[in-house]
Amino acid sequence: MHELAITEGVVDAVQQRLPDATVTCVRLEIGPLSGVAADSVRFCFDLVAEGTNLSGARLEISEPPARCRCHRCGTEFAPDGPFPMCRCGSMEVAVLCGDQLTITSVEVA
Amino acid sequence: MCTTCGCGEAAGGAGPAHAHVHPEQHDGSGHTHLPGGSGHTVVLQQKVLARNDDLALANRAWLAARTISAINLMSSPGAGKSALLERTVADLGADLPVAVIEGDQETALDADRIEQAGARAVQINTGAGCHLDAGAVGEALRRLDPVPGSLVFIENVGNLVCPALFDLGEQARVVIASVTEGADKPLKYPQMFRAADVVLLNKTDLLPYLDFDSVRYEADLAALSPGTLLLPVSAATGAHLPDWYAWLRRLAAPIPTR
Known part of the structure; x- marks a missing residue:
């Protein structure tokens, strides 16, 4: 359940950047290969935000699909799970996108 | 500082909450303001783990300055x-010279064991935390103050998921697995095994009593993470x-010798 620590990281980072703002919405981008479960972050967010300037803020998470390139055959493909494997059977792949864990923007009142 | 968005630009005098003009981009602030209803949007584009990564970088520099090598040891509980x-x-x-940082949710049992074995150790109790x-680790390193040229083992919390995500500033990552856990672990926890420089496959003395497919284990690990070195060992024998x-x-x- 590292998502609790991840969510605390989100709240801390926003507090640090915008200490005096009333934050009404936080937008995250969580890639399917980031190792973080978006649902668990949603579960933790309200609890972690309580008592901060993010209290009551809406959480919007976008989960853009991942893209990988196979080192063996050069094919670009969209992995269908958290464990990218090329159709040629190779697991030696470069992650082009999908491992990001980013606070993209926030909305302030 | 603008008290509404927190950016470095000075608020333009008294008045309602956000009286100063917000240009599309504040110089040097690294974010853009977009129009958005009654409030407004502040673009951050910030990595969630940025703070941890910065601290890990500082640990790495601290260790390098003292020619200390740190190893992040990760495993499931009970791998030995x-x-x-x-x-x-x-x-x-x-x-x-060897020193150890012990991470556990509770107790100083492990640090006591290590000190009895002859190394200096500090214990970090993570409480509810599932990883270091x-x-x-930075605080523990300063408390431990290992001698230059030494080896520091950072024993992470027993868990094959969470520790993989957090850079500690280590020089190498070692996963300790055991044959009693079953041969399917690399494929079940790909992130952890992919991140490993070395996998120590422990408890090999028990192989005669188990249905453990060593060939499959080696093949799966090689396919998943070709750069990872697999070392089968037995701490018992x-x-x-x-x-x-x-x-x-x-x-x-x-x-260095002179």
Whole structure:
């Protein structure tokens, strides 16, 4: 359940950047290969935000699909799970996108 | 500072909450304001783990300045991490200074075991936390104050998921697995095994009593993470531990001789 620590990281980072703002919405981008479960972050967010300037803020998470390139055959493909494997059977792949864990923007009142 | 968005630009005098003009981009603030209803949007584009990564970088520099090699030891609970560490400390301690940072949710049992084996140790109790982070390790390193040229083992919390995500500033990552856990672990926890420089497959003395497919284990790991070195060992009997020690000696920064 590292998502609790991840969510605390989100709240801390926003507090640090915008200490005096009333934050009404936080937008995250969580890639399917980031190792973080978006649902668990949603579960933790309200609890972690309580008592901060993010209290009551809406959480919007976008989960853009991942893209990988196979080192063996050069094919670009969209992995269908958290464990990218090329159709040629190779697991030696470069992650082009999908491992990001980013606070993209926030909305302030 | 603008009290609404928190950016570095000075608020333009008194008045309603957000009286100063917000240009599309504040110079040097690294974010853009977009129009958005009654409030407004502040673009951050910030990595969630940025703070941990910064602290890990600082740890790495601190260690490098003292020619100390740190190893992040990760495993599931019961893989034999502490037993292996005890034995390593006892066998290497005479000619290579070793110190240990122990991460557990509760108790100082492991740190006590390591000190009895002859190395200095500090315990970090993470409480509810399921992993060590770079901040806690940085504090522990300063408390431990290892001698220059030494080897520091950072025994992470027993867990094959969460620790993979957090850079501690280590020089190498070692996963301790055991044959009693089953041969399917690399494929079940790909992130952890992919991140490993070395996998120590422990408890090989028990192989005669188990239905463990060593060939499959090796093949799966090689396919998943071709750069990872697999070292089957037994902390109980000492079998193949010299391979592990040889790897550690290569990693440890050589003490310059004059």
